[in-house]
Amino acid sequence: MTLRKAIALIAHDQKKDDLAAFAKSHEQAMKAFPIVATGTTGARIIDACPDLDVTRLKSGPLGGDQQIGALIATGDVGLVIFFVDPLTAMPHDVDVKALMRLAIVYDVPMALNRATAETRLKALA
Template identity: 65%
Template sequence: MKLVRRSLALVAHDLKKDEMVSFAQAHRAILVRYDLVATGTTGGRVLAACPELSLTTVKSGPLGGDQQIGALIAEGQVQGLFFFVDPLSPMPHDVDVKALTRLALVYDIPMALNAATAHMIVGQMLD
C-alpha cells in the first residue's frame, strides 16, 4: 500500500509575504511532512528560506495562480489552505480571491487567513 502525503497550499498578498516566510520558517519541521503548493512569488520566497520543503509553485495570484490552487482544492488534491490576506490593500483580482476562499469553504478544508489562525492549525498538526 502506497501512502499519499497530504498537500497544503500557501498564498500571501504582497504585504504579507514576509509573514508567510516567517511562518514557514517557524514551522518547517511540520511543513516538511506535507507536499506544498504555492502561488509564484510566495512559493519562491518560502522555498528560498526553506529549501528542504517539498514545494511546487503555480502562477502568481493575479495571473491565475489563485484559480490553479482552487482547481486543486476542487479535485481533492489540497487538504488545507494558508492564505495570508492583506485586508488594507486594494486587490484588483478580488474576484479570484473570493473564489479561492469559497472553494475552501465548499470543500470543507481548514483555511487560515492570518498568521494567528495558521499557528493554531499547525499546533493541531503535531499528530
C-alpha cells in the first residue's frame, strides 16, 4: 500500500451500475489515489476506468468487506464509498455492519450514497 491512503469502493449488486458510472465521471479526481475494492465491484471499476490503480480484494460475501475493515484498522483507507442496496437482504449483513462499525471507530468518512460521495470527492480535490 502506498503512503497515500486508499479510497475503498464497494457496491451491492443492484448498485454496481451506479458506482461504475460514478467512478467513470470522477475518474480524474480518483486517479490520484490507490483504490481498493471488493472483488466483483473491483472488476466493474477496472472495466469502466482502466486508468485507475485498483486492488481487488475478495468478494463481499467471501470476506471482502472484512478485508476493507482491516485496512481501515491499519490506517490504509481514507475514504469508503459504499453504494448500499437498501431493499435486498444480504447473507453477509453482519460483515457490512462490522465494516461500518470500524469506519465509525476510526473516524473514516463513509459515503453510503451518491450525494454523499460527491461531497467527499469534492473535498479531496
